[in-house]
Amino acid sequence: MTRLLERSGLGEETCLPPAHHYIPPYRNMEASRAEVELVVFSAIDDLLAKTKVSPEDIDILIVNCSLFAPVPSFTDMIIHRYKMRKDIRHVHLSGMGCSAGLISVGLARNFLQVAPRGARALVVSTETITPNYYVGKERAMLLPNCLFRMGGAAALLSTSRAGARFRLARVVRTLTGAQDSAYRCVFQEEDAEGHRGINLSKDLMTIAGDALKANITAIGPLVLPASEQLLFAVSFIARRVLSNRRVKPYLPDFRTAFEHFCIHAGGRAVIDELQRSLGLSDEDVEASRMALHRFGNTSSSSVWYELAYIEAKGRMRKGDRVWMIGFGSGFKCNSAAWECIAPAKSVEGPWKESICRYPVDIPEVLKH
Structure with a gap:
């Protein structure tokens, strides 16, 4: 694991969920849902604040997460949290891997093409790693432990050009x-x-x-x-x-x-x-x-x-x-x-506190 981490290209500020800070990591449903709520709700809150869009004005909701598909689904969790409309079209994509974010964008585009003018689609992309930490010894299965970290993003698509970037x-x-x-x-x-x-x-x-x-x-x-x-x-x-x-x-x-x-x-x-x-x-x-x-x-x-x-x-x-x-x-x-x-008028989002330090030189083998 140490050798894999040293050659991974990852720095010291990446984030693991709280459940992985324990030995052994705990991977229960409660901890997994807590990670989802932390990542997904934070991303959506930030997006709604920036765009000044009300949750009631969203017509389409698409979420992708490959390895965690709870019941109720991610879209149900979001609709419940933000009290969205009853007629919202919503889809939760699972099992489609790291390219699913662009699949979600394509699906949102297809929905918008047949929606009324000015319709809005909220696309949320994330991966929940709490329940998927591998505790065995197979090298090929240990690599994801070294590479995958917490993260998520929310994007708002619309058929209206007003406010679009x-x-x-x-x-x-x-x-x-x-x-x-x-x-x-x-x-x-x-x-x-x-x-x-x-x-x-x-x-x-x-x-x-x-x-x-x-x-x-x-x-x-x-x-x-x-x-x-x-x-x-x-x-x-x-x-x-x-x-x-x-x-x-x-x-x-x-x-x-x-x-x-x-x-x-x-x-x-x-x-x-x-x-x-x-x-x-x-x-x-x-x-x-x-x-x-x-x-x-x-x-x-x-x-x-x-x-x-x-x-x-x-x-x-x-x-x-x-x-x-x-x-x-x-x-x-x-x-x-x-x-x-x-273009963006100011530095906001995930790089706000660290962009001044980048780019950095990344050696072939990181020394700790």
């Missing part, structure tokens, strides 16, 4: 779950001693790379300028049609389509692989590395922490385009493309 341009989802290796590469199971945990396959990076290629193929024609698409087409024709294997596959420069990148902070190896695969600079992946260092792997909400980092550093400008990339069990790679309408 970003415009959702695209949501592209790809799934490679038909392949056995992809289906099982992130798998919840019990070890030989009956301890439940998440098994991360040694082939995870290869599978993530294949899923990314599929997603790039789908989103590229939708966002890349004509010049990049032409170069890619020429390379494809030379290799496939003319059978000229000496021509290297052309990697499109996605920096011509986006100014900012929010890559799921799944771990140092995930960020390294995506930086290499997409040909990105250190500055392009800075938000992902710093979010991992400061908050750990917060699952589906990590891309929102990264967006908040970019804004807190004052780098977001009107018209800037943002690419969010999420990976999750199944195996899924999902993308969302955003355009900035109105």
Whole structure:
């Protein structure tokens, strides 16, 4: 565990739930619900205060949390807490992994497309780690203990431009779950001693790379300028049609389509692989590395922490385009493309107290 932590890329300020501060950790329903209420209600309270929107004005509620699905559901808990309307449309997504946040965004978009003008959708992304601490000895199942931390985010989507800060341009989802290796590469199971945990396959990076290629193929024609698409087409024709294997596959420069990148902070190896695969600079992946260092792997909400980092550093400008990339069990790679309408006017949110210290140098092995 110590060696894994030293190489994880996580800093000293990440947060574990109170239940994990005990030896052994306790993982009962009461503690799990307490974590949900702390994270989710705090995120929603902050969002409602910033937007000055009443809970009664929310028409759609979508929550995603993969590994904890209590009865009543997360959406029921939120509706009860905030006394929302009886006719609100609500969905709780579970079991869909770290990319579920972008699935929720896509689902909210679909709901809004058939809703009356001015409808509002509240999207909440989180992961409850209290009941999912692995207490066994399998190395592949210990890794999530080292990476996952408390975190959550809430976002408000609407068909009205008034007060909006970003415009959702695209949501592209790809799934490679038909392949056995992809289906099982992130798998919840019990070890030989009956301890439940998440098994991360040694082939995870290869599978993530294949899923990314599929997603790039789908989103590229939708966002890349004509010049990049032409170069890619020429390379494809030379290799496939003319059978000229000496021509290297052309990697499109996605920096011509986006100014900012929010890559799921799944771990140092995930960020390294995506930086290499997409040909990105250190500055392009800075938000992902710093979010991992400061908050750990917060699952589906990590891309929102990264967006908040970019804004807190004052780098977001009107018209800037943002690419969010999420990976999750199944195996899924999902993308969302955003355009900035109105940059944040002040540093608020999770980085308020620490942005002045970032970026920091993250050594290969952290010394304690």
